[in-house]
Amino acid sequence: MSRPRAAIVVTGSELVRGDRNDLNGPFYAREALRLGLEPTRIAIVGDQPDDLQAAIEQGLEADVLLVSGGLGPTHDDRTVELVAAAVGRGLVLNASLEHEIGEVSRTFATRMRRPYTDFEPGVRKQATIPDGAISLGLAGTAPGLVIDTGSCVVVVLPGPPSELQRLWPRALETEPIRSVLAGIVVPSRRVLRVYGVSESAVARALDDAGGDGDGVEVTICARDFELHVDIVAEPGAEAAADALISRLRAPLVESVFSEDEISIEELVLDACRRRGLTLATAESCTGGMVAARLTSVPGSSDVFRGGVVAYANEIKESELDVPADALAAHGAVSAEVAAAMAHGVRRRIEVDVAVAVTGVAGPDGGTPEKPIGLVFLHVVGPDGELAQQFELPRDRDWVRSRATVAALHLLRRLLTPAS
Amino acid sequence: MSRPRAAIVVTGSELVRGDRNDLNGPFYAREALRLGLEPTRIAIVGDQPDDLQAAIEQGLEADVLLVSGGLGPTHDDRTVELVAAAVGRGLVLNASLEHEIGEVSRTFATRMRRPYTDFEPGVRKQATIPDGAISLGLAGTAPGLVIDTGSCVVVVLPGPPSELQRLWPRALETEPIRSVLAGIVVPSRRVLRVYGVSESAVARALDDAGGDGDGVEVTICARDFELHVDIVAEPGAEAAADALISRLRAPLVESVFSEDEISIEELVLDACRRRGLTLATAESCTGGMVAARLTSVPGSSDVFRGGVVAYANEIKESELDVPADALAAHGAVSAEVAAAMAHGVRRRIEVDVAVAVTGVAGPDGGTPEKPIGLVFLHVVGPDGELAQQFELPRDRDWVRSRATVAALHLLRRLLTPAS
Numbered sequence: 001m002s003r004p005r006a007a008i009v010v011t012g013s014e015l016v017r018g019d020r021n022d023l024n025g026p027f028y029a030r031e032a033l034r035l036g037l038e039p040t041r042i043a044i045v046g047d048q049p050d051d052l053q054a055a056i057e058q059g060l061e062a063d064v065l066l067v068s069g070g071l072g073p074t075h076d077d078r079t080v081e082l083v084a085a086a087v088g089r090g091l092v093l094n095a096s097l098e099h100e101i102g103e104v105s106r107t108f109a110t111r112m113r114r115p116y117t118d119f120e121p122g123v124r125k126q127a128t129i130p131d132g133a134i135s136l137g138l139a140g141t142a143p144g145l146v147i148d149t150g151s152c153v154v155v156v157l158p159g160p161p162s163e164l165q166r167l168w169p170r171a172l173e174t175e176p177i178r179s180v181l182a183g184i185v186v187p188s189r190r191v192l193r194v195y196g197v198s199e200s201a202v203a204r205a206l207d208d209a210g211g212d213g214d215g216v217e218v219t220i221c222a223r224d225f226e227l228h229v230d231i232v233a234e235p236g237a238e239a240a241a242d243a244l245i246s247r248l249r250a251p252l253v254e255s256v257f258s259e260d261e262i263s264i265e266e267l268v269l270d271a272c273r274r275r276g277l278t279l280a281t282a283e284s285c286t287g288g289m290v291a292a293r294l295t296s297v298p299g300s301s302d303v304f305r306g307g308v309v310a311y312a313n314e315i316k317e318s319e320l321d322v323p324a325d326a327l328a329a330h331g332a333v334s335a336e337v338a339a340a341m342a343h344g345v346r347r348r349i350e351v352d353v354a355v356a357v358t359g360v361a362g363p364d365g366g367t368p369e370k371p372i373g374l375v376f377l378h379v380v381g382p383d384g385e386l387a388q389q390f391e392l393p394r395d396r397d398w399v400r401s402r403a404t405v406a407a408l409h410l411l412r413r414l415l416t417p418a419s
Numbered sequence: 420m421s422r423p424r425a426a427i428v429v430t431g432s433e434l435v436r437g438d439r440n441d442l443n444g445p446f447y448a449r450e451a452l453r454l455g456l457e458p459t460r461i462a463i464v465g466d467q468p469d470d471l472q473a474a475i476e477q478g479l480e481a482d483v484l485l486v487s488g489g490l491g492p493t494h495d496d497r498t499v500e501l502v503a504a505a506v507g508r509g510l511v512l513n514a515s516l517e518h519e520i521g522e523v524s525r526t527f528a529t530r531m532r533r534p535y536t537d538f539e540p541g542v543r544k545q546a547t548i549p550d551g552a553i554s555l556g557l558a559g560t561a562p563g564l565v566i567d568t569g570s571c572v573v574v575v576l577p578g579p580p581s582e583l584q585r586l587w588p589r590a591l592e593t594e595p596i597r598s599v600l601a602g603i604v605v606p607s608r609r610v611l612r613v614y615g616v617s618e619s620a621v622a623r624a625l626d627d628a629g630g631d632g633d634g635v636e637v638t639i640c641a642r643d644f645e646l647h648v649d650i651v652a653e654p655g656a657e658a659a660a661d662a663l664i665s666r667l668r669a670p671l672v673e674s675v676f677s678e679d680e681i682s683i684e685e686l687v688l689d690a691c692r693r694r695g696l697t698l699a700t701a702e703s704c705t706g707g708m709v710a711a712r713l714t715s716v717p718g719s720s721d722v723f724r725g726g727v728v729a730y731a732n733e734i735k736e737s738e739l740d741v742p743a744d745a746l747a748a749h750g751a752v753s754a755e756v757a758a759a760m761a762h763g764v765r766r767r768i769e770v771d772v773a774v775a776v777t778g779v780a781g782p783d784g785g786t787p788e789k790p791i792g793l794v795f796l797h798v799v800g801p802d803g804e805l806a807q808q809f810e811l812p813r814d815r816d817w818v819r820s821r822a823t824v825a826a827l828h829l830l831r832r833l834l835t836p837a838s
Contacts, residue, residue, distance in 0.1 A: 014640045016458050018448030019649070021440060025463065029437030039435050040470050044444065044461040051459050054477070112619065200531065221433045230438070281707075281728070287714025288700075288707025291728040295706025298782050298815055306734035308727055309700070309710045315725035315768055319738070349734055363717050396717055 004180055006032040007062035008042040009055045011069040011079060012159055016046040023161045024068040031168065036184035037064060047076045056086045060152045064180055069159030071142035073122025080145070083156060084130035087149045091128050094135060098127035101141050108141075136170040139163030148176035185235045190245060192229040193258035195409050202227050202252065209247035216241045225405040226257075226264070257412060264408045265293045265300075271415035272303040277352040277381065279411075281307030282320055282345035284332065285359040285375065289404040306349050310341065320344035331370060333358050335387055338376035346380055353381040353415065357407050361399045375403045379414045386414050423599055425451040426481035427461040428474045430488040430498060431578055435465040442580045443487040450587065455603035456483060466495045475505045479571045483599055488578030490561035492541025499564070502575060503549035506568045510547050513554060517546035520560050527560075555589040558582030567595035604654045609664060611648040612677040614828050621646050621671065628666035635660045644824040645676075645683070676831060683827045684712045684719075690834035691722040696771040696800065698830075700726030701739050701764035703751065704778040704794065708823040724770050729760065739763035750789060752777050754806055757795035765799055772800040772834065776826050780818045794822045798833045805833050 008028045015022045025042035032039045040062060043055040047070065059065040070079030084091050105119040126141055136144030142158040144167035153176040157164040171177055194202055202220050206229075212218040215237030219230040229248070233241035249256055258267060272279050281291045281304075291307040294300055308319045313332050316322040321344040322337055330336040341356035359375030366372035373393035379386050388410050392402060427447045434441045444461035451458045459481060462474040466489065478484040489498030503510050524538040545560055555563030561577040563586035572595040576583040590596055613621055621639050625648075631637040634656030638649040648667070652660035668675055677686060691698050700710045700723075710726040713719055727738045732751050735741040740763040741756055749755040760775035778794030785791035792812035798805050807829050811821060 014638055016448060016461060017452050017638075018445035018450075018458070019638070019640050019647075020642060021442070021445050023440070026437035026440050029435060033436050039437070040465065040467065041474065042435060042463040044463075046459065048459065055460065058473070058477070108619075112623065114623075200527075204531065204533075219433055219436075219438070221438050223439060228438075283707075285714075286711070287719075287723075288702075288710030288726060288728065291707030292705070292711050295704075295728070295730060296816065296819070300706075301730055301784075304706075305731040306727065306729050306738065307707060308725065308738070309707065309714070310725050311714060311720055312724040319725065319727070319767070348738070365720075397715065400715070 003036055003038040003184065004063035005040045006037040006064040006066060007040055007059035008032075009052075009059045009065065009067045010042065010044045010159075011047065011052055011055075011067070012044075013046040015044050015069075024157075024159065024164055027161065027165065027168075028066040028068070032064070032066070034186070035172075035181055036186040037180075047078065049078055049082065052078060053082050053086065056082055060086060060149065060154070063152060064177075065152055065154045067154065067156045068164055071126070071156070071158045073119070073126050073141065077125075079156060080129060083145075083147065083154060087130065087147060087154065089130040089132060089147070092131050093124060093128050095127075097129065097135055097138075097143055098123060100138055101126050101143075104138065104141050134174050134176070136167050136174070139166050144171060146171055146174045146176055153177055153180055187232045187234050188238055188241070190231040190233070190241060191259060191261060192231070192245065192249065192252075192256055193260075194227040194229060194252055194255045195225070195257050195264075195405075197227070197252065197255045199227055202229060205248055205251045208251070209244055212244070214240060216244055218244070225402055257409065263297075264405065264412060266297050268408055268411045268415065269294065269297055269300055269303045271412065272353060275415075277303070277415075278350075279304050279353045279355075280345045280349040280351040281407075282341040282354065282356040283307065283309050284311060284316070284341070284357060285361040286357045286400050286404050286407070287311065289400060290355060290357060290407045293404060293408060305351050308345055308348070316341060316344075320348065333360050333370050333374055333376060335376050335378070335389060338378035339380075339385070339387065342378040342380045342385070353379070353411070355379045355407050355411050357403050359399065359403055361396045361403075362393075363396060366393075373399050375399065375406070377403070377407050377410050379407075379410045381414050383417075384414070386410055422455055422457040422603065423482035424459045425456040425483040425485060426459055426478035427451075428471075428478045428484065428486045429461065429463045429578075430466065430471055430474075430486070431463075432465040434463050434488075443576075443578065443583055446580065446584065446587075447485040447487070451483070451485070453605070454591075454600055455605040456599075466497065468497055468501065471497060472501050472505065475501055479505060479568065479573070482571060483596075484571055484573045486573065486575045487583055490545065490575070490577045492538070492545050492560065496544075498575060499548060502564075502566065502573060506549065506566060506573065508549040508551060508566070511550050512543060512547050514546075516548070516554055516557075516562055517542060519557055520545050520562075523557065523560050553593050553595070555586050555593070558585050563590060565590055565593045565595055572596055572599055606651045606653050607657055607660070609650040609652070609660060610678060610680060611650070611664065611668065611671075611675050612679075613646040613648060613671055613674045614644070614676050614683075614824075616646070616671065616674045618646055621648065624667055624670045627670070628663055631663070633659060635663055637663070644821055676828070682716075683824065683831060685716050687827055687830045687834065688713065688716055688719055688722045690831065691772060694834075696722070696834075697769075698723050698772045698774075699764045699768040699770040700826075701760040701773065701775040702726065702728050703730060703735070703760070703776060704780040705776045705819050705823050705826070706730065708819060709774060709776060709826050712823060712827060725768050727764055727767070735760060735763075739767065752779050752789050752793060752795060754795050754797070754808060757797035758799075758804070758806065761797040761799045761804070772798070772830070774798045774826050774830050776822050778818065778822055780815045780822075781812075782815060785812075792818050794818065794825070796822070796826050796829050798826075798829045800833050802836075803833070805829055 029039040134146040145156040215234035310316040322340040346354035362372035448458040553565040564575040634653035729735040741759040765773035781791035
């Protein structure tokens with residue numbers, strides 16, 4: 001089955017120079033996919049008219065063209081005039097938009113203590129839109145626009161991601177977009193999240209399960225040290241997708257931690273919450289990253305009580321009651337100290353479940369016995385405790401992120417033992 | 420002056436679907452810019468041959484085409500064959516590459532307990548390259564390639580960012596790339612980093628300073644609640660750039676915190692290190708994010724001693740000695756408790772400088788008196804203390820990130836008072 005194609009054009013000189021990573025392209029793409037469109041291309045261009053024009057013209061070959069950026073008041077914001085030219089429309093001053101943008105700009109002018117006349121040309125520019133375009137109203141001073149060319153529906157939204165995301169739902173309510181979407185049966189999506197096995201092992205399990213095809217499409221995506229297996233089933237192929245998932249799950253059962261979009265930190269908090277358990281962290285090399293991940297979840301405060309970042313050895317002793325002997329005998333990066341940190345924070349913060357991380361993040365501090373990338377984890381709860389160590393020599397960010405994810409997964413293993 | 424243009428083509432179905440944010444496009448773009456090329460477009464496409472072919476053909480119009488991804492052993496990895504077709508070259512099996520990839524695959528086959536014959540077709544495919552292409556050797560099992568068409572130098576590298584970045588320096592050493600770069604005088608770059616003023620205030624200061632032009636190009640980029648002002652001077656315009664910077668700095672002097680690429684956490688650690696001061700954190704709503712930022716810097720352990728994440732009120736009392744009275748009278752989110760947290764952690768962890776953060780991150784827990792987005796910061800050091808509060812109702816991630824950055828900047832203000 002062939003789906004309507006969506007092309008995406010993102011403009012911004014800081015984006016094409018790599019100064020900032022684009023968020024709008026991936027947002028548009030995920031939205032397109034969710035709605036049953038097929039995203040085919042994300043083009044990121046600067047503010048050179050030729051480059052932007054070429055990208056727009058190419059984008060018009062798709063059924064839907066999603067554009068972001070270049071809607072500001074200055075002369076180098078050229079998206080509207082280039083879209084108008086590409087679709088063969090004239091530009092007209094929209095009086096009600098002029099009024100609306102004028103209001104916003106007057107307030108702004110007052111705040112900046114500048115005469116409104118400085119802003120007038122910009123207001124007129126931003127209120128001038130292609131003939132026949134549907135205005136979606138303002139985010140900031142730029143209006144979102146929808147233009148139906150007959151063969152392509154063009155959506156134009158401002159570049160700041162929060163503004164784009166605020167106007168996007170309004171674009172979906174316009175008649176041209178509704179009519180593109182009307183005929184689409186959205187494919188259903190299933191998810192397996194896997195941890196602790198390699199991408200090639202999952203690819204092999206998929207092969208052994210018969211692979212995808214016949215209306216079922218499987219994507220394996222490595223993300224934040226987990227593997228996210230995405231199974232998309234066209235209408236009619238749902239049973240085949242479910243059968244494939246059963247065959248795929250069997251050899252991976254110990255590694256599948258979620259069949260949902262729920263993150264590992266949410267799973268850990270949910271597991272605690274279900275059993276009425278409280279949680280604390282004791283961190284050395286991760287320096288607060290485990291606590292930050294847990295507290296990123298709304299409502300985490302009913303489970304997570306607190307944590308200690310014990311970077312210096314003295315703090316491991318004074319705040320976590322790690323015995324000086326253990327530090328002297330085994331060193332701060334050791335299974336013994338990880339265990340002592342976990343037990344220490346559990347007693348000190350009076351919680352049911354505790355996790356501790358200690359390791360050598362590098363780039364300095366590695367030794368032949370304790371090389372960079374050596375990390376010890378320890379978790380303890382009402383039913384027992386688990387320890388883990390690994391040694392993966394990579395850069396500092398990688399080691400810290402890897403250790404953070406591993407700590408969360410070790411907590412989950414402690415809290416939800418395989419049945 | 421017109422610079423050689425660089426087009427970028429990134430392929431990967433998970434990227435064009437927004438499942439993963441592309442890192443290779445921005446990497447290529449920053450590298451192109453650093454070398455004096457002009458990045459004009461980043462095209463992200465999936466594995467549909469038509470889309471990839473169109474992107475490659477369009478990219479060949481540039482002077483340099485940088486391609487990533489689609490080099491794997493399977494039939495849907497089509498980059499090499501499509502590049503060959505687009506530049507009018509045949510494909511040839513490279514015997515020494517076949518040998519090299521074969522070695523890697525044999526090891527892999529043994530580890531996976533599969534017969535090597537399963538891998539042979541993939542090995543042959545990956546060792547088959549366009550006639551006349553320069554092989555850059557392997558990262559994983561995919562070779563990097565450089566092809567000189569006469570009008571465009573094409574660089575093809577594997578999609579995993581670490582592999583791409585490992586092979587990239589080798590591409591720079593090839594004769595075709597060296598000859599493109601030979602004629603370029605790289606523009607010089609200056610940076611101002613500004614905190615605590617709006618983007619429009621900086622834009623206005625730039626206007627008042629005479630604006631850019633005449634070989635000086637200024638970009639203002641909002642990034643992580645800071646503004647990074649990038650000033651690029653073409654050869655001969657260096658003095659004009661310096662003069663512009665002086666005029667721009669004057670009205671912003673209190674807000675400019677760096678004229679370098681150094682991050683705020685590095686500045687804080689450097690300021691402590693210079694004076695031999697130690698540092699600790701006490702965090703509530705940021706849940707460890709301030710500590711995580713500080714410890715992200717290599718060598719931070721000589722300054723940063725540790726921190727307490729005091730999420731529950733009891734932990735603020737037991738681990739930070741916040742008086743129960745203060746919590747009862749003012750609530751956990753108050754200037755008084757922020758101050759008590761900072762003093763508490765300073766005493767407990769025995770450091771010279773401490774920072775505390777408490778706030779309502781939401782989405783729940785807001786009240787009319789203590790709304791979502793209300794944050795109190797407190798820093799204390801040998802020369803005194805500073806307090807700050809703000810109230811910016813946004814989503815949880817935003818409030819936490821904003822509070823983290825504000826805490827680091829408040830530390831810097833305490834440590835390096837304006838002279």
